[in-house]
Amino acid sequence: MTETAPLAGTGAAARTREPALHEQRTPSRATGTPPPDRGLLRGLLRTARPKQWVKNVLVIAAPAAAGQLFTTRALTQLALVFTLFTACAAAVYLINDARDAEADRAHPTKRHRPVAAGQVPVPVAYAVGGALAVLAPAAAAWLSTPLVAALLTAYLGMQLAYCVSLKHVLVVDLVVVTTGFLMRAMVGGLALGIPLSRWFLITTGFGALFMVSAKRYSEAVQMAGKAGATRALLTEYTTGYLRFVWQLAAGVAVLGYCLWALEEGGLPHTSVLPWRQLSVVAFVLAILRYAVFADRGTAGEPEDVVLSDRALALIGLVWLAMYGLAVANW
Known part of the structure; x- marks a missing residue:
């Protein structure tokens, strides 16, 4: 009996150490770290x-x-x-x-x-x-x-x-x-x-400039008076200049889209309603709605602005529907 006691203790110790060794061999499962x-x-x-x-x-x-x-x-x-x-x-x-x-x-x-x-x-x-x-x-x-x-x-x-x-x-x-x-x-x-088409390039180009300059304007407004601006160049722009750029770009984008709609709208069509001309309303509303965020200095990433504002997303869907009907000539 006295000779078997140490052996039993040794076996128990081995059994108690075995899970610990297993845990050391598989740290990713124990900690959840990938x-x-x-x-x-x-x-x-x-x-x-x-x-x-x-x-x-x-x-x-x-x-x-x-x-x-x-x-x-x-x-x-x-x-x-x-x-x-x-x-x-x-x-x-x-x-x-x-x-x-x-x-x-x-x-x-x-x-x-x-x-x-x-x-x-x-x-x-x-x-x-x-x-x-x-x-x-x-x-x-x-x-x-x-x-x-x-x-x-x-x-x-x-x-x-x-x-x-x-x-x-x-x-x-x-x-x-x-x-x-x-x-x-x-x-x-x-x-x-x-x-x-020239109208496609004008509208797309100035629409993109509108969103880019609105984002820069928002960054400049949010970082005004703070150290460590996200972009060093923001310290060289003035908020007044960036505001001028996004307002100018918005105006040219709207003008280009209107000219496209009116020019194409003068052609013969068999659709129930003049969807091409009507899409101007939705396009202008989308620009105006986006400009609200630009003016507040909260127009960050364009996709975040569109997806986070239900009204803007809804206007975008209405415009997309009108545009699709105009292209399909329905």
Whole structure:
């Protein structure tokens, strides 16, 4: 009996240590922390800014305006260019965050970005961004048209130049961001060989400038008198100037849309109501509603403004319905 007691104790101790050893071997299950590779993939995805992908829906703008949206070829090509434009935008975000990692670590909000926080190593961000920047235009040249590949290459070059230096140049920074929106609206038409009308380009371009300058104005208003502005260039703009820009852009966008509606409305049509002219009302209301947020200094990301305001979203849906009826000539 006395000889078996230590053995029993040893067995009990071994049994009590076994779960502890098992827990040490599988820390991810015990703590709920994801494995490093999953954390890296999530970090890359966050750096690609999924919330910003909604902007790329603009690729359907030209085909929708021409009434050539619902065909097999159109849907296939638009899905392709949406994916390729998203890849190009992700490449720019990755390279930009890798380049600004040190500065972002000192920022109260940007320090939480995956690259700045160390979730995505800087070399990995550069490598993935560079790979996407090369593969997206190459895929466009192979699967779409040379014009689409050229536009994506121009977009990448312009956006990377913006990350390096153009974002520090007055007015040019507004033009570059606006041109990015305009390129999104153009690429669908180029993929399908649809001619782009002057009114389409004017309305889309100045509508984009309206939203971009309204966002800059809101940032300037919110950061007035505070240290560590989100953009160094904001200290060189005045709120009065930015207000002038978004008001001018809104006016030109409305004028361009009205001229388009009146010009096309003079042509023979068989629709029950003049939907093209009536869509002007919804378009102007949308601009005026958006201007409320711009004037308050709360017009941040355009997609956040639209999705967070039910009235603006409803007006947008009404405009979309009228526009669709006008294109379909119903």
